[in-house]
Amino acid sequence: MSKVTSNLTISADGYSAGLNQTEKRPFGDDGGDGWGDKLHAWYSETPEEDRAEVDRLTAKAFIMGRNMFGPVRGEWDREWNGWWGGNPPYHVPVFVLTHYPRDPQPMDGGTTFHFVTDGIGSALAQAREAAGDGDVAIHGGATTINQYLAAGLIDELRLHIVPITLGAGTRLFDGVPPLNLEQVDSQATSTVTHLTYRVLS
């Protein structure tokens, strides 16, 4: 059955990014230590043939917040088509939450960025329509995932817990009412623990 999933790399204290994102530092302040790199090193260390299992980038539509899409704020007054170059790794429709209308942006490889200005429910409806029988992924960042969790719209949460703490930034579960989860999977390498939770209520 089609699910709404979410897949996030977090520090041991629950942060997915530091404060003060910029174009050169998409994961924000890093205290000079490269938190973005540290958070995601586990992924580049994962053998390519195992990545599909680990990251489950198998959704047929994605939803992301504007800050995950890029550093541009306010009107779309400069060209920005995401952090991922001409051929993004999605290859399906991606719905970007924003308050500023913009025409759809087709990319190479099947990815099209659609810009949704009428809220998370509308974005999910459009993503479900695009995904057909496939899953929809609430791709991030944590602020967007928290909005969907608070609204009870995520079925499965897959966390990659990295052995650092950040102490400040964008934090998973902030502002989300208490949840009952079911731990459906837990696996580890020496550098990361992958936890999969089903969201019960």
Place this chain on the structure above:
Amino acid sequence: MSKVTSNLTISADGYSAGLNQTEKRPFGDDGGDGWGDKLHAWYSETPEEDRAEVDRLTAKAFIMGRNMFGPVRGEWDREWNGWWGGNPPYHVPVFVLTHYPRDPQPMDGGTTFHFVTDGIGSALAQAREAAGDGDVAIHGGATTINQYLAAGLIDELRLHIVPITLGAGTRLFDGVPPLNLEQVDSQATSTVTHLTYRVLS
């Protein structure tokens, strides 16, 4: 080599207890859902012969905050010898951090509660002395563990991550500067994930 360890059960959002602890609710507000019970159900589900491996209650001295010791605040104006009855599960010296002096309280089974009024460094020095070649455990709650983490005094952190979120309460890592950890162990059952981190810096 003798280590300073800490062992804490937390929710997926990092809380070890809710707000507003009372004698009847040592884990605080639970929204009517029994969070204390939910947080610690994994332990009663662990077969007795596996518990030593899981909880590593092998320290030769323990340190705990006053709120973990009990609900009495201010002066020791009523009798209170902990939540654990006449024969507590420690069987070694336990150092309780408090601002209010009190004579040592010997219990059955080898546990003696010592009350330390001159700070976390003093408590650790006394616990090390008592432990000899054995480990010292910073037993909790999270507020006490956070003080020791912030001071760089914990070598190993063992977390039991339970599949619920609390949304408010006493949170591990609050106020602790960013840490580099080494994930030395990660094991799971269907109801909890046990993570062991070495604290590098």
